[in-house]
Amino acid sequence: MKIIGVKTPLLKAGDDLIQFIIKNIPSLSEGSVVVVTSKIVALAEGRLAPLSAKEAIIKRESKEVIETPYGFLTLTKDGWCVNAGVDESNAKDGLILLPLDAFQSAEVLCRSLRQKFKIKKLGVLITDTKSVPLRVGTVGRALGFAGFQPLRSYINKRDLFGRKSRFTESNLADSLAAAAVLLMGEGSERVPLAVIQEAPVTFVGVGTSQTTKLSLPPQLDIFRYVFSRASSPRAKKKPKR
């Protein structure tokens, strides 16, 4: 598997994203996954807001909001995240929100790129950078994708000694996102695009993969048992590390 980060000029709010991608990725081969940061998808969509509206915007973008000493924990249609993904970093004058519908955006991009480059096996992955519960630091994750299967199932598959697996599924979309975000960075790198070649994924028609969402509700999550034993979440101050 090969991952190539693509350094680009700055995308301006409202610029055409397809043109931007084609200009910066002049050729694409069969079996590639094009990775796009959610930030430039949002910029192209004009998903901007003034700094002063931050709290109101976060609440508008969320189905549920929990106020914590670290910021707002929010439930969006993409799962639980901090501040509904609304972010000041790399925003010129204010805030950049998350894309309106990252799955829809990935589909549109995937269709256009397949057509432009006349290739059939092409995936698009829109990435976000997230804090991972129980781990230090941030890792990339898939916010939307199109053109490939996001999960690899081992259900009922046999292991090296013929035992049937109890594993359910590998999350390929998040794994690819983690790998690509490593090269894209989170600062002033100017690498909002990447191309993954020879990714071990199954390519599918556009519009067939996006029904699988990768968010797990907390009430179905085994790790809630860990958190139920953690110290009271009512503390008003940040505990020290």
Next chain:
Amino acid sequence: MKIIGVKTPLLKAGDDLIQFIIKNIPSLSEGSVVVVTSKIVALAEGRLAPLSAKEAIIKRESKEVIETPYGFLTLTKDGWCVNAGVDESNAKDGLILLPLDAFQSAEVLCRSLRQKFKIKKLGVLITDTKSVPLRVGTVGRALGFAGFQPLRSYINKRDLFGRKSRFTESNLADSLAAAAVLLMGEGSERVPLAVIQEAPVTFVGVGTSQTTKLSLPPQLDIFRYVFSRASSPRAKKKPKR
């Protein structure tokens, strides 16, 4: 960045791991990260147990144990995981445990490989496969590493428009693990090794990186506020998805 999965013959319990790696990876260039699944590290260390001892072993390997409808949630020195990482899959007759000390094992491997291949910039990463809170499916994570910095700090670094970042750190070790495990698989793939070239990491001396652990205790985790609102963790039956 390039990641090459290495298909190998089966490693047998007690086999010499260094010899196994050198045999299957005959050449290594400056700036590589060698990735090794925790399963073969544990096998080489003879970390095996009979199936009948499963519950006792899980408890022995854990600092804390929470019984849940999905299995035991356990706190090991590597953080919270399911069943203390004790696993039947790809174990010939019984259970394979986690390595005794994955950081120590990574150091020993890193020193030996640097010496054997006469290279200075070489990292070793020992991977595990984990369920990620709030996400469907499993993703690779770093269980131990040596020879490179696991985190990239953006503290006080400026973004594209000169604003200082509020980000703290990117978790590079987990991101590399996610990428490599994608190629190594979790079934009968027989790919327990991988080589990552051109990883965007800073190589350091062996014995200088392992003090940084990547586990975050639940009481310091912002996501505990989400789980405090989830349904009661006392349920005895698995809820349906």
